[in-house]
Amino acid sequence: MGSEITDAAIGGVFLKKLNQIIDNRGALFHFISNEDPKFSGFGEAYISKTNPNVIKGWKMHHKMIQNFCVPQGRFLFTLFDYREDSATKGFLNQFTIDDSINYFRLTIPPNIWYSFKCISDTPGLIFNVTNIKHDPNEVELLPIDEDSIIPFRW
């Protein structure tokens, strides 16, 4: 089984175009509600701010489901499916998410390696709504330049 950047979404990964209601005073950006079909409970909401050109990752959660949106700036996300029992094992996905034409909600299930780069000229913000509260015991990290598990180089 080869590993490639593909449009076939990794199993459990979900990308949803979100609504923005824009007027001359500003905007209202939808994100997530308890009535969304993909909503999986609320554990924590926090914000990650990333400076331009900075790459964060690799990171994998064993229990947490994450829901990201980008209300400011632009990010490129890279995801890798390393689950033994996954029909999409070995798949890489990349998604560009931002505050304008690519205003998406990205849902990442557990046991997916992910990293992201801020590709806007100004710092980017990622809002994350998760199904469980942060727990360092369910997180794994790899160096961003590791070269044995994840077939992708930034």
Add this chain to the structure above:
Amino acid sequence: MGSEITDAAIGGVFLKKLNQIIDNRGALFHFISNEDPKFSGFGEAYISKTNPNVIKGWKMHHKMIQNFCVPQGRFLFTLFDYREDSATKGFLNQFTIDDSINYFRLTIPPNIWYSFKCISDTPGLIFNVTNIKHDPNEVELLPIDEDSIIPFRW
């Protein structure tokens, strides 16, 4: 009973200093989890973007509890307690909330009139986590310059 801008918090209004973990790559801004003592359930998360000097309000929810934080920019919030049965009826509160030294979570209970102004040079973002999904039937609005109910002029 007079109405005045006061440091005595309106009953049910809660301001909590939140943690920011800052490094040279960016920052992680805490916001709210299901273990916070003031957490009242999850209905919806959304983002309000407001241009500099724009004032939004007045608005009041009959059921929704709101939890605001400001991960970008700076806002001045004004709150007015119009609840008949409130020990703080007639009280006005003002809070400055921003992404740096005033990084607070502001909890507003139902039946409080509120409005806010973006007082930063760049657009401000408010991240809102509410206990119920948006429902237009439980919202009331007043013109920002109304002069019979709320004893405050922007």
